[in-house]
Amino acid sequence: MSHLSAENVSVSFAGLKALSSVDLQITPGRISGLIGPNGAGKTTLVNVLTGFQAPTEGTIKLDGAALTGLKPHQVRRRGIARTFQGGRLFRDLPVLDNLEVTGVGLGMSRRAAIAEAEAMLDWIGIGALGSRIAGTLPYTDERRVAIGRALMGRPAYILLDEPAAGMSAPEARELSALIRHIAGDLGCGVLLIEHNVGLVLGLCEHIVVLDSGAIIEEGPPAAIRDSEKVRHAYMGTAANTDLPVLEVME
Amino acid sequence: MLQILFDALSLGSLYALGALGIALIFGVMRLVNFAHGDVIAFCVFALLWPSTDAMAIVFAGQLPWYLLVPFVLLCGAGLSVLCEIVVFRRFRKANPATMMIASFALGFVIRYFLLMLFSSRPKSISLLPELSQPVEILGARLPLLQLITIVATMVILIGLTLFLRQTRFGLEMRAAAENFSMARMLGVRANRVIMGAFALSGALAAAIALIFGIQTGTLDIQMGASIMLMAFIATVIGGLGSLGGAVLAGFLLGAASVIMQVMLPIDARPFRDAFVYGAVILVLLFRPQGLIAARGTKERV
Numbered sequence: 001m002s003h004l005s006a007e008n009v010s011v012s013f014a015g016l017k018a019l020s021s022v023d024l025q026i027t028p029g030r031i032s033g034l035i036g037p038n039g040a041g042k043t044t045l046v047n048v049l050t051g052f053q054a055p056t057e058g059t060i061k062l063d064g065a066a067l068t069g070l071k072p073h074q075v076r077r078r079g080i081a082r083t084f085q086g087g088r089l090f091r092d093l094p095v096l097d098n099l100e101v102t103g104v105g106l107g108m109s110r111r112a113a114i115a116e117a118e119a120m121l122d123w124i125g126i127g128a129l130g131s132r133i134a135g136t137l138p139y140t141d142e143r144r145v146a147i148g149r150a151l152m153g154r155p156a157y158i159l160l161d162e163p164a165a166g167m168s169a170p171e172a173r174e175l176s177a178l179i180r181h182i183a184g185d186l187g188c189g190v191l192l193i194e195h196n197v198g199l200v201l202g203l204c205e206h207i208v209v210l211d212s213g214a215i216i217e218e219g220p221p222a223a224i225r226d227s228e229k230v231r232h233a234y235m236g237t238a239a240n241t242d243l244p245v246l247e248v249m250e
Numbered sequence: 251m252l253q254i255l256f257d258a259l260s261l262g263s264l265y266a267l268g269a270l271g272i273a274l275i276f277g278v279m280r281l282v283n284f285a286h287g288d289v290i291a292f293c294v295f296a297l298l299w300p301s302t303d304a305m306a307i308v309f310a311g312q313l314p315w316y317l318l319v320p321f322v323l324l325c326g327a328g329l330s331v332l333c334e335i336v337v338f339r340r341f342r343k344a345n346p347a348t349m350m351i352a353s354f355a356l357g358f359v360i361r362y363f364l365l366m367l368f369s370s371r372p373k374s375i376s377l378l379p380e381l382s383q384p385v386e387i388l389g390a391r392l393p394l395l396q397l398i399t400i401v402a403t404m405v406i407l408i409g410l411t412l413f414l415r416q417t418r419f420g421l422e423m424r425a426a427a428e429n430f431s432m433a434r435m436l437g438v439r440a441n442r443v444i445m446g447a448f449a450l451s452g453a454l455a456a457a458i459a460l461i462f463g464i465q466t467g468t469l470d471i472q473m474g475a476s477i478m479l480m481a482f483i484a485t486v487i488g489g490l491g492s493l494g495g496a497v498l499a500g501f502l503l504g505a506a507s508v509i510m511q512v513m514l515p516i517d518a519r520p521f522r523d524a525f526v527y528g529a530v531i532l533v534l535l536f537r538p539q540g541l542i543a544a545r546g547t548k549e550r551v
Binding site for chain 2: 052072073076077088090091092093097100101102104105106107110
């Protein structure tokens, strides 16, 4: 069975361990969650999985073949896409061009890139936004465009870095539905990194909890919700961070 | 009145083209290229055989215009791309100040290379003399060249806009100009985009060189520097990195210069540039981010 995996991955920045011996697996068609308090190393793990950060130790494998050492765009061409915190769109460019340039970067012809960009925007339900300048979009639409951009070229895996940050409850519900479609209809393997723990508990089949760079717990949502360790990790930092939303969202 | 309008437009055209050449490169690599003016000078002297005599020995300048124009444009693009490959590529990861100083150094190298070949004496040359003839439009007598300058600038601006909007290369360049590292991560061909920006910028420098050479009839090694200064100011008030802003500010500066030349009392006219720069300071006091701030360069919160 095909899968994307991090095996025994460690990352240190100038002696500071950001990740230590982390194992993680993502499978097509499934939604996995990655949660943990601020500074736990979630984004670092996404960076390692997508070639933005080389692991100090360990390997990233796609279907058993090592990806370690590839540049971000090479990883992207192998079907592993990501979004960034805050969207990071080309804000001066129209929405359609944001997707088109991604298609072109993947090696598509312009015509093919435009066709796929239009199809993708329609699929997400924001087909009408194609000609809007990305920087003028409301927050939630910007996030959806970022997801559309990541879905260009139909990647086998998509890593979503805090897609719901700053969203209201109804907006987050809409986003949940979209993520389900990405896994269900497109067959993507999704890794969802979120502060909104409720969203993750409601969506994911398998959840990994990081704290201070190490996995402290993993399993199905029910096990995570009841875990004393997870509760402790969040409470321990509650004084200086925001408390996560712990109620499950439907 | 019409005369003033055309003067303003044609002077503004030169500034706008210069500003555009600087903004294009700033956009893709955050480099303020002070060698741009010397690329302009180089293109002008590409019309002559190297000689230190006061008499200019015309070489390419004798070509008919349909060969002359592409020749000069190619010279500019070629030199500019060469600068990128030989010098700026090595500074890709350097901070903007380092790159700027490198561009100063490069500018000096080009200038002294010209000085060695041609000496510092200005040379007079008669390029396409038929363009200096006046034409009558709506009762105003205008040199044909002024019209051609304005029309050519419009054609260049429209052509460049279409190029940036309609071609794959243009798409990649717009993305790279806004967020180079993100574009690169998405697979945009970074080196080709940067070389393309340099080629375009060099060709724009060549266009200025041609217009300036025909207009003044004198070739001077310093000539690039004066336009470069105005063009640089135009890119700053336009909002560094914003192409539209650079063009707009270029035309505004041209207009300001011409209007002050006419409106200032006779005694104050020799100090026209001081007034123009004063106006620039005022603009920057009220809009430090430039007339049209480029989003890519703005700090995001």
